[in-house]
Amino acid sequence: LSPFVISVMNAGWSQNAEEGVFGTFRAATYLISYEVPLGFAAIGPVMAAESLSTVRIVETQADLWYAVWQPLGLAIYLVAAVYLTYRHPFDLPQADTELGGGVLAEYSGSRFLLFRVALNALFLLLMAMGVVLFFGGWQGPWLPAPVWTILKTLGLAGIVLFATRFAPRLRHDQLISLAWKVLLPASLVNVALVGVLALVLPGGGS
Numbered sequence: 001l002s003p004f005v006i007s008v009m010n011a012g013w014s015q016n017a018e019e020g021v022f023g024t025f026r027a028a029t030y031l032i033s034y035e036v037p038l039g040f041a042a043i044g045p046v047m048a049a050e051s052l053s054t055v056r057i058v059e060t061q062a063d064l065w066y067a068v069w070q071p072l073g074l075a076i077y078l079v080a081a082v083y084l085t086y087r088h089p090f091d092l093p094q095a096d097t098e099l100g101g102g103v104l105a106e107y108s109g110s111r112f113l114l115f116r117v118a119l120n121a122l123f124l125l126l127m128a129m130g131v132v133l134f135f136g137g138w139q140g141p142w143l144p145a146p147v148w149t150i151l152k153t154l155g156l157a158g159i160v161l162f163a164t165r166f167a168p169r170l171r172h173d174q175l176i177s178l179a180w181k182v183l184l185p186a187s188l189v190n191v192a193l194v195g196v197l198a199l200v201l202p203g204g205g206s
Contacts, residue, residue, distance in 0.1 A: 026172060031084060033179035038080035040187035044073035044194040045133040058137030067134040069197060072190045074134045076183055078160055081126040083175070085119050087160075089167040090175060127157040 045066045049057040067074045083090035131137060131152040138145035140152075170178065 027086075030090075030175055030179070033176060034080045034083045034183070037076050037179065037183035037187040038084065040184070040191055041073045041077035041080065042129075042133055043191055044070045047191070047194050048198050054132050054137070058132055058139060061136040062139060065134060065136050070134065070190070070194060072186060073194065074130070076187050076190060077130055077133070079178075079183060081123070081130065082160060082164055083179075085123040085126065087123065088164055089169045091169065124153060124157060127160070128153045131156055 045057050046052055048066060048070070049060040051057065128149065131149065135152050135156065137152075138149045140148035143151075
């Protein structure tokens with residue numbers, strides 16, 4: 001996600017406008033803030049599988065998905081993923097000037113469309129990685145592995161978008177507080193819990 005932070009900074013700075021400059025620094029701050037809990041949430045499945053290999057992580061979920069016994073890590077991952085792609089209710093960084101100005105305040109037409117396509121692609125990528133980390137990846141009966149991956153990714157994306165559809169939009173200060181005062185401590189607790197459960201559960205949690 002670091003290249004995305006750089007692209008957001010360039011997108012806002014290149015507008016040479018007050019709203020875009022302020023918006024780009026806010027957006028970059030939020031991206032960095034939410035990358036940290038997202039990374040800690042992803043550590044849980046890595047610890048349980050005792051491997052950084054996505055193939056190994058998926059294989060160790062043959063009997064039980066990590067989402068079942070790592071619900072806190074899953075929740076943190078999904079919240080951070082929604083924010084990192086500026087989905088509602090975390091869409092203030094790309095809002096218009098009426099909502100405080102965002103990184104896309106001065107963009108329109110094809111440039112705005114290209115940015116939206118990139119955000120949607122990043123959202124699907126994070127949902128696909130969430131499927132690999134918490135929902136057994138491509139494993140499933142009868143259907144081919146790629147079909148299961150697509151179905152699980154679209155299903156998870158649909159659930160997340162529906163769940164956040166009616167949530168109230170958060171203010172800038174609330175966004176930062178959520179990242180550093182709630183998600184980060186919760187992600188550290190999750191890492192500790194996964195470490196304990198991985199020792200207690202048969203097969204190290206796999």
